[in-house]
Amino acid sequence: MARxxxxxKLPEGINRSDEHPLKEFAWLLAGVSLxxxxxxxxxxxxxGWLAPAIPFRWELALTDRYEQSLSGAAxxxxxxxxxxxxxxxxxxxxSLxxxxxxxxxxxxEDQDIRYHFHLLSESTPNAFATLGGHxxxxTGLLRQVHSENALAMVMAHEMAHITQRHPVQALSRGALFQLLLLMVTGGQGMHGVSGVLGQAGxxxxxxxxxxxxxxxxxxxIDLLLARYGHLQGADEFFQKMLALQGDTGWAQWAQTHPGVGERLSAIERRNPVGTGEKPQLTPLDARLVRWQEADAIDSEATGHRENAASQLPLL
Amino acid sequence: MEALIQLGVFVTLLLCGYFFGRHAERKHYKSIFQREDELRHVVVTAERMPEPELMRHRFNLVSGSVVISVDYFKVVSAGLRSLVGGRLSSYESLLDRARREALLRMQAEAEAQGAEMVINTKFETSRVSGNAGQGLGSMEVLAYGTALIPPSVAG
Known part of the structure; x- marks a missing residue:
């Protein structure tokens, strides 16, 4: 036999496929993300269906432990x-x-629900509701409001989160989502995949x-209508947000909140059309006005007032 | 906004991985095809014993080694594939390149010594540790064999 x-020359395409990598990737990505x-x-x-059935008392059991340390530190x-x-x-x-x-x-629905209101010393204008009705x-938000109506709108919004049991829903949703992600990726070093799936989820x-x-x-809005009979001034804070950060518009799908413009028009739609005369705004509580004045003097003296545009409101 | 930034970073990494990886792969295959043609005269077999007519040749160990790393695109693509099963084609082409490059380096080493043939060719591969299971993986492909050098070549 001749050596x-x-x-x-061996034929190509046996040990590797000639299929375009993007085609395979697109199919996989679409299928798995879907x-x-x-x-x-x-x-x-x-x-959304089951979490509101969790008794409010259980939330309290969770938060009561932290409450003492919170009020102590504050x-x-x-x-x-x-x-x-x-x-x-x-x-x-x-009064709300x-x-x-x-x-x-x-x-x-849950008769056990109690609301606890707190004021946080924090320059970012924000308000939030968490577990346990807190x-x-x-204070950053207090600086921005000039009528009781505006403050009441923000607080009524947070109260509605509690009434509708949103904090416990958000917690359950987040925990379940993490669990699902962990199950799918096996919790190993599949960083790329958990990246993709994390985004989709x-x-x-x-x-x-x-x-x-x-x-x-x-x-x-319902609560404000019940209290004041009109929605004048309720949009003050949203107008500020719009002026500061603009409307999110196209990027809305990646945001935690709906666009400010959308929220403003929701208020606008529900505002009963007056008979020519504008309803009176309720002035802020005298104690809040005094705090605002003291704060203004204080920050002028120390020059501590940060640039408002650098702190975007979250709400 | 945060979600958008995360998504942006992810897509950028993916696109970088895809375009650079794809470009590198095209270029590499072109060079592999060309060098395989150039080195066709250095015959590579897996035969354990030399042919009787080559018994008087000198023999030498030759080897070629390649370390490769996957790109981000391939990792994500393979990760998605491993959820549903099937051919990990994004890794297949990478390892195909590594294997052939290792052979070519071995052939080049044999040719430099004046060999006409490499017998008893074997492959080995090992993972380059340090990032095992985390981030982008890299591995070594090693090809080695016995080069047969004609007695006419001085050495």
Whole structure:
């Protein structure tokens, strides 16, 4: 047998496929993301249905442990004006709750629900509601409002989150989503994949989040109408947000909140058309005005007032 | 906004991986085809014993080694594939290149010594550790064999 004098030329395409890598990638990405988004949608719907059935008392059991440390830490280095302002916020909250109690349609399903209002020393204009019925308003937000109506709108919005049990829903949704992601990727170093799937799932969760914000706005409007009979001034804070950060527009699908423009027009639509005369705005509580004045002097003296544009409101 | 930034970073990494990886692969295959033609006269077999007519040749160990790394696009693509199963074609082409490059380097080493043939060719591969299971993986492909050098070549 004659020995080989030259290596033969082997045919290509046996050990590798000539298929375009993007084609395979597109199919995989579409299929897997669709499956995950479907799973997240189903889980989120289940959460929306089941989470409100979690007794409010269980939330309290979780938060009561932190409450002491919270109030303890918050009390240091507070001026009397700030204390008074917090009391004013609590009083406004209490009167909103009283309005809510008077309207059967606005009452929460769970009778155990209690609201606790807090004032946070934080320059970013923001307000949020968390587990256990705790509602936080930042001093940065107080700086931005000039009527009780505007502050009441923000607080009623946060109260609606609590009434509709949104914090516990968000918690359940987040936990389930993480669990699902962990199950699919096996919790190993599949960084790329959990990256893709994380994105797909996150965007789905965000759309549920925006829906919750719309619901909360709707209920806040109901509460404000019950209390003041009009929505004048309710949009003050949203107008500020619009001026500061603009409308999100096209990027809305990646946001936690609906666009400011959309929220403003929701308020506009529900505002009863007056008979020519504009309804009077309710002035801010005197304690809040005093705090605002003291704060303005204080920040002028120390030059500590940050550039407002650098702190985008979150709400 | 945060979600958007995350998505942007991810897509950028993916696109970088795709375009650079694709470009490198095209270029590499072109060079592989060309060098395979050039080195066709250095015959490579897996035969364990030399042919009787080559018994008087000198023999030498020759080897070729390549370390390769996957790109981000291939990782994501393979990761998605591993959820549903099937051929990991994004890795297949990468390893095909590594294997052939290792052979070519071995052939080049044999040719430099004046060999006409490499017998008893074997492959080995090992993972380059340090990033095992995390981030982008890299591995070594090693080809080695016995080069047969004609007695006429001085050495």
């Amino acid at each position: 080989l004098r030259s290596n033969p 499956a995950l988004v479907g799973a997240v949608v189903i889980l989120s719907l289940l959460v 009390n240091e280095s507070r001026t009397s004006q700030l204390e008074a302002a917090e009391q004013a916020v609590k009083d406004l909250g209490a 709750v009283a309005t809510q109690q008077a309207e059967a349609a606005l009452l929460p 509602i936080f308003v930042t 996150l965007l789905t969760v965000l759309s549920f989040n925006r829906e919750m914000e719309r619901d909360a706005d709707r209920e806040a």
